[in-house]
Amino acid sequence: xxxxxxxxxxxxxxxxxxxxxxxxxxxxxxxxxxxxxxxxxxxxxxxxxxxxxxxxxxxxxxxxxxxxxxxxxxxxxxxxxxxxxxxxxxxxxxxxxxxxxxxxxxxxxxxxxxxxxxxxxxxxxxxxxxxxxxxxxxxxxxxxxxxxxxxxxxxxxxxxxxxxxxxxxxxxxxxxxxxxxxxxxxxxx
Numbered sequence: 001x002x003x004x005x006x007x008x009x010x011x012x013x014x015x016x017x018x019x020x021x022x023x024x025x026x027x028x029x030x031x032x033x034x035x036x037x038x039x040x041x042x043x044x045x046x047x048x049x050x051x052x053x054x055x056x057x058x059x060x061x062x063x064x065x066x067x068x069x070x071x072x073x074x075x076x077x078x079x080x081x082x083x084x085x086x087x088x089x090x091x092x093x094x095x096x097x098x099x100x101x102x103x104x105x106x107x108x109x110x111x112x113x114x115x116x117x118x119x120x121x122x123x124x125x126x127x128x129x130x131x132x133x134x135x136x137x138x139x140x141x142x143x144x145x146x147x148x149x150x151x152x153x154x155x156x157x158x159x160x161x162x163x164x165x166x167x168x169x170x171x172x173x174x175x176x177x178x179x180x181x182x183x184x185x186x187x188x189x
Contacts, residue, residue, distance in 0.1 A: 001068050012061040013120055015054040016129040017113065019093065022047040023100035024109050058131040062159075065182055069174050081143035082164055085157065089128045089139065127159060127180045136187065137161050156180065161187045 025047050096116065103109045120126050128139055140158040158164075158173070160183035173181040 005065060005068065008061050008064060010121075011057060012129065013126050014117060015057045015061075015131065017096070017117060017120070018050050018054040019130065020096045020100045020113060020116070022050055023097050024103060025050075027101055028104060028109075055131045055134065058129050059135055062132065062135075062137070062182065065174060065176065066184060078145055079142050080145040080153070082158075083141050085128070085139040085141045086133065088141075089125055090130070092125070093130055125157070127157060127176060132159065135161075138163060140164060154179070158183060160185070 025043050099112060099116075100109070103112060132139075138160055140160065141155045142158050143153060143155050145153050157180045159176075159181070162183055162185055172184040174184055176182055
């Protein structure tokens with residue numbers, strides 16, 4: 001199951017980059033010609049199909065992590081501050097759109113896509129997925145203060161379908177990596 005979740009994680013990160021691909025398809029004349037000659041659909045339908053598939057796979061990844069993640073014990077941490085993370089990460093995706101608009105060659109697009117994909121995998125924002133915003137999820141940066149005399153204060157990235165305004169302790173969490181957690185609670189809890 002660990003291997004399945006890891007492979008699905010790699011797909012999940014790629015799905016987060018599909019808006020880059022959609023913008024490229026919509027603005028690229030060569031791609032439009034290819035689609036018109038080889039596929040009956042127009043490029044808008046292809047773009048919508050990509051978005052729907054990416055949305056479904058993003059949701060399915062979160063569902064699988066909640067259901068099958070091996071770490072069944074909830075993490076409990078003392079929180080000192082919580083802040084909404086979307087305003088920090090959305091501009092990054094807007095920059096990807098600008099890049100996609102400026103590229104007109106499939107090979108260059110492929111190289112840029114792979115480089116951005118690898119940077120996201122190595123970066124701390126690999127779990128940010130804009131499709132989850134449409135599914136009602138929120139992204140937070142939570143400052144954790146375990147024991148000031150022993151450890152430094154640090155921040156975790158929290159994915160939750162709850163609207164969190166005040167918090168003293170974080171519970172019901174699944175650890176995705178050292179600094180990323182998924183809230184196990186459902187929307188109605």
